[in-house]
Amino acid sequence: xxxxxxxxxxxxxxxxxxxxxxxxxxxxxxxxxxxxxxxxxxxxxxxxxxxxxxxxxxxxxxxxxxxxxxxxxxxxxxxxxxxxxxxxxxxxxxxxxxxxxxxxxxxxxxxxxxxxxxxxxxxxxxxxxxxxxxxxxxxxxxxxxxxxxxxxxxxxxxxxxxxxxxxx
Numbered sequence: 806x807x808x809x810x811x812x813x814x815x816x817x818x819x820x821x822x823x824x825x826x827x828x829x830x831x832x833x834x835x836x837x838x839x840x841x842x843x844x845x846x847x848x849x850x851x852x853x854x855x856x857x858x859x860x861x862x863x864x865x866x867x868x869x870x871x872x873x874x875x876x877x878x879x880x881x882x883x884x885x886x887x888x889x890x891x892x893x894x895x896x897x898x899x900x901x902x903x904x905x906x907x908x909x910x911x912x913x914x915x916x917x918x919x920x921x922x923x924x925x926x927x928x929x930x931x932x933x934x935x936x937x938x939x940x941x942x943x944x945x946x947x948x949x950x951x952x953x954x955x956x957x958x959x960x961x962x963x964x965x966x967x968x969x970x971x972x973x
Contacts, residue, residue: 806865808917813909815867815880815917818859822868822876823852826898830878836899839935839959863922869897869910877901880910882918889925891918903937911945915971930968932957942969 808815830836831847845851859866863886869878878897885891893914897906911929918924928950931938947969955963 806867806921808867808913808921810909810913812872813877813906813913814870815910815913816870818856818866818868818879820853820856823849823856827876827879828852830896830898833899836902837896839932839938839957840896869895869906871901878906878910880914882914884922886922889923890928891922891924891926892928892930894929907938907941908944911941911947915945915947919973924973926970926972928968928970930966932959933965933967934959939967939969945971947971 806815806817828847828849831842831845831852834843837843856866858864863884865880865882865884867880867882868876869880871877876898878895878901880893880895883892893911895907895910897910915927918927927947929942929947930953931942933939933952948971950968950970953966953968956966957964
């Protein structure tokens with residue numbers, strides 16, 4: 806799967822995309838503080854295993870590529886072909902965080918994914934504390950779908966996970 810706009814593209818993540826920069830993003834405790842990935846120490850082996858899990862599946866693992874052909878993030882899409890639903894998550898490199906990449910990713914998925922798969926619902930979720938991501942969801946046109954109460958344990962307290970969605 807590939808989705809391309811004038812500014813960026815989402816292309817299939819390849820084994821050669823697993824490099825020290827990518828592993829650095831995953832292991833950046835501050836940047837990953839609202840991700841369940843914060844509990845895992847990522848290595849080249851674990852990243853290869855994760856990439857391999859997408860082989861022969863209905864799911865997608867993509868790189869976010871900028872106009873200079875640099876990888877600036879990743880997207881995971883878990884697709885349920887029986888119920889025509891997809892759940893997307895993304896990671897933007899710390900050095901480009903806050904520059905509109907997340908909004909680009911979501912709007913590209915909202916517009917492009919239904920051209921590739923049958924889609925009734927696209928959803929994304931995050932902890933209620935992750936205000937920048939909640940802004941991205943709202944700017945992209947997603948609406949709050951439901952609240953998973955007390956499902957995110959962070960710094961000694963439980964918080965809600967908010968799920969936003971786009972229905973087609």
